[in-house]
Amino acid sequence: MKFRGLALLTTALTLAVGIATASSALGATSNTLTVWLQVDAQNGWPDIVAAANSAFEANHPGWTVNVEYQQWSDHLQKFDATIAGNDTPDVIEMGNTEMTKYMAAGEFANLGGVKSQFANSSHWLAGLQASATYMHHLFGVPYYAGSRVITYRADLFKKAHIHAVPKSLAQFQADLVKVGSMEKGVQGFSPLYVGGEDWYTALGFVFDYGGSIATYKHGRWVGELDSKQSIAGLTAFQQFFDATQPKSSARLDGSNPFPYTVFSQGKTAANYGPAWYSCCTGKKYASATKQFVMPSHTPGQPMPGFLGGSDLAVPAQSANQSEAEAWIADFTSTTSEQALAAKGNIPNATNLLGNSVNDKAAARSWFVPQAANWVEVENGNILKTMLGAILSGQLSVKQAASVASQNIAQTLNQPAS
Amino acid sequence: MVPAAATGRSRRRRLARQRLTRGAAPYLLLAPTVIAVGAILGYPVVNLVELSLQKYGLFELVSHHGSYIGLANFSSVLGDPIFWNTLWRTIAFAGANVGLTMAIGVLLALLLVRVSTWVRLLLTGALVLVWSMPPVVAVQVWQWMTNLQNGVLNYTLTQLHIGNFFEHDWYSSTLSQYGMVTTLIVWGGLPFVVITTYAALSQVPPELIEAAQLDGARYWRVLKEVTLPVVRPVLLIMTSLSIIWDFGVFTQPYLLIGPGQQNSGNYLMSVYLYVQGYGNTNFGRGAAISILMLAVVAILSIFYVRSMLRVGDE
Numbered sequence: 001m002k003f004r005g006l007a008l009l010t011t012a013l014t015l016a017v018g019i020a021t022a023s024s025a026l027g028a029t030s031n032t033l034t035v036w037l038q039v040d041a042q043n044g045w046p047d048i049v050a051a052a053n054s055a056f057e058a059n060h061p062g063w064t065v066n067v068e069y070q071q072w073s074d075h076l077q078k079f080d081a082t083i084a085g086n087d088t089p090d091v092i093e094m095g096n097t098e099m100t101k102y103m104a105a106g107e108f109a110n111l112g113g114v115k116s117q118f119a120n121s122s123h124w125l126a127g128l129q130a131s132a133t134y135m136h137h138l139f140g141v142p143y144y145a146g147s148r149v150i151t152y153r154a155d156l157f158k159k160a161h162i163h164a165v166p167k168s169l170a171q172f173q174a175d176l177v178k179v180g181s182m183e184k185g186v187q188g189f190s191p192l193y194v195g196g197e198d199w200y201t202a203l204g205f206v207f208d209y210g211g212s213i214a215t216y217k218h219g220r221w222v223g224e225l226d227s228k229q230s231i232a233g234l235t236a237f238q239q240f241f242d243a244t245q246p247k248s249s250a251r252l253d254g255s256n257p258f259p260y261t262v263f264s265q266g267k268t269a270a271n272y273g274p275a276w277y278s279c280c281t282g283k284k285y286a287s288a289t290k291q292f293v294m295p296s297h298t299p300g301q302p303m304p305g306f307l308g309g310s311d312l313a314v315p316a317q318s319a320n321q322s323e324a325e326a327w328i329a330d331f332t333s334t335t336s337e338q339a340l341a342a343k344g345n346i347p348n349a350t351n352l353l354g355n356s357v358n359d360k361a362a363a364r365s366w367f368v369p370q371a372a373n374w375v376e377v378e379n380g381n382i383l384k385t386m387l388g389a390i391l392s393g394q395l396s397v398k399q400a401a402s403v404a405s406q407n408i409a410q411t412l413n414q415p416a417s
Numbered sequence: 418m419v420p421a422a423a424t425g426r427s428r429r430r431r432l433a434r435q436r437l438t439r440g441a442a443p444y445l446l447l448a449p450t451v452i453a454v455g456a457i458l459g460y461p462v463v464n465l466v467e468l469s470l471q472k473y474g475l476f477e478l479v480s481h482h483g484s485y486i487g488l489a490n491f492s493s494v495l496g497d498p499i500f501w502n503t504l505w506r507t508i509a510f511a512g513a514n515v516g517l518t519m520a521i522g523v524l525l526a527l528l529l530v531r532v533s534t535w536v537r538l539l540l541t542g543a544l545v546l547v548w549s550m551p552p553v554v555a556v557q558v559w560q561w562m563t564n565l566q567n568g569v570l571n572y573t574l575t576q577l578h579i580g581n582f583f584e585h586d587w588y589s590s591t592l593s594q595y596g597m598v599t600t601l602i603v604w605g606g607l608p609f610v611v612i613t614t615y616a617a618l619s620q621v622p623p624e625l626i627e628a629a630q631l632d633g634a635r636y637w638r639v640l641k642e643v644t645l646p647v648v649r650p651v652l653l654i655m656t657s658l659s660i661i662w663d664f665g666v667f668t669q670p671y672l673l674i675g676p677g678q679q680n681s682g683n684y685l686m687s688v689y690l691y692v693q694g695y696g697n698t699n700f701g702r703g704a705a706i707s708i709l710m711l712a713v714v715a716i717l718s719i720f721y722v723r724s725m726l727r728v729g730d731e
Contacts, residue, residue: 083479101475
């Protein structure tokens with residue numbers, strides 16, 4: 001009897017401890033909000049992330065936010081793996097060109113019903129809101145945008161007796177040629193450092209001349225790069241590239257070395273890219289670093305620039321939907337967005353826009369076709385291949401544009417995988 | 418007294434049991450291995466085949482449910498000119514890499530036989546160091562060395578007046594990209610070939626070589642008629658293994674050339690599979706490409722299996 005009593009007591013204790021451990025473990029898991037942000041936030045605005053986390057945790061006692069930073073190059077593959085394992089984060093940052101495929105597949109929670117919960121939602125940038133909308137339903141919250149501007153060395157332009165910001169593409173090209181010939185003694189110098197395969201730059205010319213990548217007509221995508229206007233834009237880009245890139249230093253891949261690295265080494269007078277490039281032009285040139293909007297071939301107009309940006313979405317598998325929405329609301333609050341703007345980004349709403357060069361550049365912008373398969377065009381490097389063929393002389397503009405246009409239409413019209 | 422008939426029956430039963438146990442013994446001994454291999458390799462292969470017969474993209478990943486479409490993935494891949502171009506390109510690439518690895522490897526092994534013990538130890542040590550370097554790290558080191566601005570390769574070539582390699586981009590053309598990848602793969606593949614060939618060379622009976630030399634055979638003749646026939650089975654196995662490895666190589670071409678520079682004009686099979694399967698989230702199509710690659714590798718493995726069997730017979 002004594003032994004039986006002891007056995008019962010031991011069993012009861014073991015069960016109690018087991019249940020307590022399991023419930024505390026369950027509690028710990030369900031009280032953690034997992035957020036995937038890109039490394040840009042880690043490098044550029046960790047203070048804004050920390051402030052949002054603090055605000056969320058203050059309003060949600062017992063909750064902690066676990067922010068995991070991801071790389072652009074592989075975050076989608078990692079995200080797919082979490083979908084397969086039913087272990088998705090509660091909030092994920094997506095590039096605005098990446099949203100469509102996942103929205104179409106039903107991967108994100110519909111946020112239409114809680115839109116008013118997010119600050120400035122009635123003034124969101126139309127381009128960003130469109131990237132988070134599919135079939136008239138809202139699946140993401142605009143986070144921030146970035147346009148592309150010219151970052152240049154004012155001291156070199158001044159030395160070349162250029163005192164005014166160029167008002168047209170032709171003027172800008174002439175200025176660059178002037179700076180280039182002045183600095184021809186510097187080995188490896190490019191007046192404007194840009195990779196020939198940088199399709200964000202090249203397509204600005206296409207849109208500037210009235211062209212586009214693809215349009216949706218009668219239920220099908222039609223390639224537009226071989227249209228008259230697009231070919232005019234690509235030809236203008238080819239001429240601009242040839243005139244401003246000395247043969248010895250012309251590059252097809254403009255990401256290696258990175259543009260602002262070349263700038264900081266004193267080997268270029270200008271970069272064309274996101275406004276935050278000004279962060280890293282080097283101590284030596286920091287005071288000479290200035291920015292202006294890339295001019296159009298039409299005098300007085302800015303050239304349309306790619307409106308890059310990010311949205312925040314809640315994966316459908318998240319068990320913490322309302323907390324995820326609350327964290328997004330904290331992270332996209334007016335204070336957060338103003339702080340993001342102060343760091344060289346475009347805030348997510350028109351009422352928060354200022355008069356910065358970045359904001360001005362966003363006045364004329366372009367975006368990629370909103371097709372479920374667009375990401376396959378990027379993965380297949382179709383645009384880079386076209387530009388490489390044009391600039392290396394393998395194909396004429398017309399031939400290369402025609403091949404790319406067909407490939408794009410074929411890819412976009414495939415049944416979504 | 419036990420009747421004689423009963424004794425005979427029990428003896429027969431015992432003999433039958435013994436025969437059965439003896440007959441089953443090899444299978445029982447093999448069973449654990451078969452079960453382990455079946456679980457580790459069989460299950461994923463069955464899954465892969467199943468996936469290749471399904472439409473399984475992002476939609477299906479989200480709903481965790483694919484739909485069977487028969488052989489549509491295979492016919493779509495086989496009808497894709499990019500697949501065929503990639504296949505021929507990969508075969509040529511693997512051929513060049515295997516040829517170079519084997520030729521340089523065998524020459525280095527022959528050198529090892531003739532050098533002093535110290536030099537041999539030094540060379541072997543260097544080879545083991547190469548072997549111990551993970552491919553991802555090796556790619557990083559290679560990228561530094563071939564960096565167009567600050568790479569030691571451009572600097573050295575320019576200093577030696579071999580040409581003006583100031584900011585020379587080693588990754589600007591497909592041929593140049595493959596040149597870099599091949600150098601890295603051959604460099605990484607050499608230790609295995611050299612050390613194994615050297616081990617095989619040390620097994621060549623010295624009396625055979627002496628006899629040939631006494632008969633007046635010179636170095637090349639001895640090598641051709643005595644040494645190579647003895648090490649041939651090892652060379653065959655290494656060649657077959659190298660073909661299999663180099664056909665499916667992924668890390669070096671993907672990372673060294675860079676994800677942003679991969680396109681249908683420079684895909685190798687493994688990169689093509691990765692872009693189609695993972696990049697485009699078309700897992701069914703990716704699985705079909707995997708199986709086709711498996712088939713090609715299986716054909717290439719026939720040489721390996723045959724040479725293994727021959728070695729076993731000998």
